[in-house]
Amino acid sequence: MNPSEENITHRFFKHLNTFVTVEEKDFPHILSYFNTVKLSKKEIAVRAGGKCNTKYFVLSGCLHMFFTDEKGADRTIQFALENWWLTDALALHHQTNTDFNIQAVEDSEVLEIETDNHDLLLEAYPQMEKYFRMMYQIAYGASVKRMYYIFNYSKEEIFFSFREQFPEFVQRVPQYLIATYLGLTPEYLSKLRAKKVS
């Protein structure tokens, strides 16, 4: 492992220790269950219709999960920036094919872990079971909260609230992706952005 790789994977060590306790001496072994992978911008990691055996942890860059709707338009259903996981959790659990693609939005570096290794890791390190329980708990809670926004607020309110909560994200990620994630058309999002300049 060269110094820059060591440096970037150390982010995962720091991240883990904000939720559970992982000893420095155990980390290289924990890391050995993962692959470190570089994805170029627009590279597809998982393709809709195929298996989804892998979870992705973003070390740098940004991934999104999207599907192609009945009119042929791509629609983002989830984003993952640094320190976030992305996978089709249901397809992973049931070992079924996924409806979703996972793609790099920017040049990205990720840790990937396949189901078999994931199960072995969780057996070997019980704190990783706890860690993933917390990750899924937060992801589930956030997903319900997102539904709450969709049901309770106008599209305009959703956009402005999203921009207030995640200003860097709105600057960084292409607007047409944010539009589909928020359930807006790119044209409508452009209008909103023109309407109020922060």
Next chain:
Amino acid sequence: MNPSEENITHRFFKHLNTFVTVEEKDFPHILSYFNTVKLSKKEIAVRAGGKCNTKYFVLSGCLHMFFTDEKGADRTIQFALENWWLTDALALHHQTNTDFNIQAVEDSEVLEIETDNHDLLLEAYPQMEKYFRMMYQIAYGASVKRMYYIFNYSKEEIFFSFREQFPEFVQRVPQYLIATYLGLTPEYLSKLRAKKVS
């Protein structure tokens, strides 16, 4: 514990063993971390604006989680029938106030567990950590899938697909609750039901 209580809580034992291994001899101790509670139809277990320290497992009956929207209408965001959990996972994790109410849709019997007991249980029984990781993984995956339906299908398609997947549920639960859960008005749902009789 009287025989009928023993009988109903045994459902939880059977349910646990479809995901992890729990020994019969350990089950009474596991159960001691929970309270068995009867809720009357329409009884509120958690009130919006307050703390949400508790998770509910439905032994019999049905709960829902709802909020009152800006127009004053109640909107269901999640249901839980038998063998399902209900809580505001994000408020529970961050120990913040919840935006949601949790209420019995029918006379129900539930197991409830508070955060402190939950943490003690998971320390004492690592398989319960695994169990909750799986519960949250499935709940998160299902929530993303629901978003996929909302984004990809018309309201009419969502209703018919939902009825096909959960026919008993549609028979059992009041239509005005299903309507808000699917993002429809009760009037629109009535029209849909009249349109195609299964």
